[in-house]
Amino acid sequence: MAGLEKRDVVIVGAGHGGAQAAIALRQLGFAGSVAVVGNEPEFPYERPPLSKDYFAGDKTFDRILIRPAAFWAERHVEMLLSTEVIAVDAQAKRLSFANGGGLDYGALVWATGGAPRKLTCSGHDLKGVHAVRTRADVLQMMDELSAVAQVVVIGGGYIGLEAAAVLRKFDKTVVLLEALDRVLARVAGPELSYFYEAEHRAHGIDLRTGVQVECIEEKDGRVTGVRLAGGDVVPADMVIVGIGIIPAVEPLIVAGAQGGNGVAVDQFCRTSLPDVYAIGDCAAHANGFADGATIRLESVQNANDQATTAAKAITGNLEPYRATPWFWSNQYDLKLQTVGLSIGFDRAVVRGDIATRSFSVVYLKKGQVIALDCVNAMKDYVQGRKLVEARAEIDPERLADAATPLKELTAA
Amino acid sequence: MPKLIVVDRSGAEKEIEATAGLSVMENLRDAGFDELVALCGGCCSCATCHVYVERGPAEVQAPGSGDEDDLLEGSGHRRADSRLSCQLMLTDALGELIVRIAPED
Numbered sequence: 131m132a133g134l135e136k137r138d139v140v141i142v143g144a145g146h147g148g149a150q151a152a153i154a155l156r157q158l159g160f161a162g163s164v165a166v167v168g169n170e171p172e173f174p175y176e177r178p179p180l181s182k183d184y185f186a187g188d189k190t191f192d193r194i195l196i197r198p199a200a201f202w203a204e205r206h207v208e209m210l211l212s213t214e215v216i217a218v219d220a221q222a223k224r225l226s227f228a229n230g231g232g233l234d235y236g237a238l239v240w241a242t243g244g245a246p247r248k249l250t251c252s253g254h255d256l257k258g259v260h261a262v263r264t265r266a267d268v269l270q271m272m273d274e275l276s277a278v279a280q281v282v283v284i285g286g287g288y289i290g291l292e293a294a295a296v297l298r299k300f301d302k303t304v305v306l307l308e309a310l311d312r313v314l315a316r317v318a319g320p321e322l323s324y325f326y327e328a329e330h331r332a333h334g335i336d337l338r339t340g341v342q343v344e345c346i347e348e349k350d351g352r353v354t355g356v357r358l359a360g361g362d363v364v365p366a367d368m369v370i371v372g373i374g375i376i377p378a379v380e381p382l383i384v385a386g387a388q389g390g391n392g393v394a395v396d397q398f399c400r401t402s403l404p405d406v407y408a409i410g411d412c413a414a415h416a417n418g419f420a421d422g423a424t425i426r427l428e429s430v431q432n433a434n435d436q437a438t439t440a441a442k443a444i445t446g447n448l449e450p451y452r453a454t455p456w457f458w459s460n461q462y463d464l465k466l467q468t469v470g471l472s473i474g475f476d477r478a479v480v481r482g483d484i485a486t487r488s489f490s491v492v493y494l495k496k497g498q499v500i501a502l503d504c505v506n507a508m509k510d511y512v513q514g515r516k517l518v519e520a521r522a523e524i525d526p527e528r529l530a531d532a533a534t535p536l537k538e539l540t541a542a
Numbered sequence: 543m544p545k546l547i548v549v550d551r552s553g554a555e556k557e558i559e560a561t562a563g564l565s566v567m568e569n570l571r572d573a574g575f576d577e578l579v580a581l582c583g584g585c586c587s588c589a590t591c592h593v594y595v596e597r598g599p600a601e602v603q604a605p606g607s608g609d610e611d612d613l614l615e616g617s618g619h620r621r622a623d624s625r626l627s628c629q630l631m632l633t634d635a636l637g638e639l640i641v642r643i644a645p646e647d
Contacts, residue, residue, distance in 0.1 A: 153576050176583045183585075193564075194583060198572045205576075430581055458587035465609070467587060508609045512616035 134224060136234035137165040137208070139444060142215050142225070143241030143378075144168025145177060147410030147433035149196045151239045152207045154441035165208040165233065167215055167225070169242075170264055173199050178430060181262050181292035181372075182460055185272070186299055191265065215242075218385040220403040237444050240382055240393060240401070240408040241437065244375030244428075249284070253346025258353035259369045262289050274368060279303060282356045282366040284343060286313030288459045290372035291326060295461040298333050305336040305364050307356065312339055318468075319478040321491050322503050326461070329487075333462060377412035377426060389414055392426045397450035399440040407443065409436035419455050419471045419500070419518070427471075429457045454519055467511040470501030470518035481510065482532035490514065492529045499524060513537040544632050549596070549642040551577050560632055566641060567591040567628035577643050584628035589613040589647065591627045597640035602630055619644045 139155060141148045144166050152164055168174070174196040183189040202209050214228040218238070226232045246261030248254050258278075260271050281297050283290045286308030297304045306313075312323035313330075330337050342359035346369060355363045377392040388394040388402040392414035399407045399415070410433035416422050435453035442449050457468040464487065472478075475493035482489035490510040493501040498521040502514040513536035517524065524539050546560035546569055558573040570578045570591075579590040586609050595603045603623045605611040610629045614620050627641065 157576060179583060193568065197574075197576070201574050201576075204574060434579070434581055456588070458582060458585070460585060460587075465587070508612035509615075512612050515616065 134232050134234045136163075136236065138162030138236040139164045139239065140225060140233055140235040140237075141166045141239040141241055143239075143243060143410070144170065144172075144174045144209070144211065145241065145243050145410065145433065146174070146196065146430050147241035147243070147437045148239070149174035150434045150437035151241060151409065151441050152202070152205070153197070154438045155444065156205045156207070158441055158445045158447070160441070160445050162236070163208070164206065165210055166202075167210045167213050167227075167233070169212065169214040170266070171212045172265055173197070173202065173209060173211070175265065176430075177263070178458075180265065180268050181289050182296065184265075185262070185268050185293065186296045187272070215381055218381045218403075218406075220385045220387075220406065223405065235405075237405045238407065239437075239440050239444075240379070240406065240412065241410050241433070242378040243411040243433075244377045246371065247374045247376050249343065249346070249371055249373070251343060251345040253348055253353065254371075256346055256348045256353045256369075257351055258367065259346060259371060261371055262293055263375070271368070271370070275300065275302075278367040280305070280366055281368045281370060282307060282364050283370045283372065284356070285372035285374070286310075286327075286337070286339065287316070287372055287374065288314070290370065291330065292459060292461055293370050293372065294330060294335055295333070298335060298462075303336075304334070305356075305366070306330065306338070307341045307343060307358075307364070308337070308339045309342055310339065313337070317472070318503055319472060319475065319491055319493065321478055321480050321484070322466075322505075325484055325505065326464075329462065329464060375411060375428065377414075379408070379412050382406070382408070394424070397452075398443040398448050399436050399451060400443065407440040409433060409440050415451065417455070417471065418452060420473050421495075423473065425471075425473070427455060429455065431456050454515060456515070463506075465506055465508075467504045467508070468501065469504075469511060469515045470499075472501040472503070475500060477526065479526045479529045481530055482507065489532070492517075492526075494526065497523045499529075510536055544634055544636050545638040546632065547597075547638070547640045548573070548575060549640065550575060551643055551645065562632050562634050564632060565628050566593065566630040566632055566639070567626075569632060570627060570641075570643075575643065577646075578627070580628060582628075586610055586613065586626060586629055589617055589626060592617055592619065592644040592647075593625055593627045593630075593641040594621055594623045594644055595625050595630070595639060596623060596642050597638065598636060602636065602639070606630070617644070617647050619647065
């Protein structure tokens, strides 16, 4: 294949990371050609509202576009939408598209995120079984929702819990199934898990933990229920599956990039392939907030800040990625904010009274503050960030005393 | 139609065609001010849409909620007229607003 067009930078993935990479390149004065290749038909949009305000109908799609459509042309960022990259030739610096086309690159930024992990049991692809990752997913659900009375949500992570909260707003009967012994088990301590379990139950959700799904049952190709290990069947007109993502990195790995669960990047977001960068959910990186462990972070913050790191590296300014992780989740009237990473904590201190629905969990490792989960506790989130960044060593009893602002706590 | 004059980080001033019923953040985003990151999309969960309301009714120069006030407190560039622009809804009644995009934290 000869004579493909070339762009100085090609960004694959039109989510938060891809959009920000293009924006940052232009802000940094990069004058070369920039193309963004996205496999969805839409211009870059915010994904968090897909399980929150957009799903709830509180925001129109226009309002969740990261930038208005005209912005990209004004910044001379070419948008190649509905286009899937199926292969990367790292020597020729060439991309092949599923539609038969392709593009050569000077530098490549891989910002593809991931595909929703699917159930592997029978019935996983029936009509009425949905993931929550794209606008198309949510439109499909909204379209079906009026004919739906009972929904089973599989997976008690943030996506599943947020979707469940919206469904209660629509007065649907909701059963939430979590395979582990508590919700949010991979991302938070038990205190937070039990609090959210109680909240969802108080809002009428039949929330069950430690439950294994056997298969999805059907009639005429449409879901009718979820069969559990042990034989019970939970009736369902709709099933929402929120059990994580699989990083979309196969073309890069096939091209020789190091990685496996995500593609490996260094502190400048460079992969092992020449002039190929990776950012966001799919980038496995050593993170200082995880004691240097190699992790993937699935968050808007990480996608955005790594995009800036990669854009800087491309424009000759090698600045290591050291951004403080933060995250939010809105469920009912509960505003959760997280700063730092609680991975590997050895002690969790509850600050404030959980019963008041305004409290924080402070995570410690070897006596140092490494993360906070703050529920309706904005002051703790703002002030706790400084403790996380300093890895402050503070007497847990003082941390637990909500009457003393965190900013007044110095090293014990 | 409310009048919105924006001062960007370089000090350049520009009047934009503002839409009532959208927040100041959304108006700035839609007008192409890419300095304004607005990462959380307007749900008052970060402080990346920080502006100064340099002209406007006194009531919109002060934070609209405790959460907004607390988030602004975390900024190293807070002023008396600081707002999170996602929390400032534009209405026709506001008349003319001048907002300056605050430095990045």
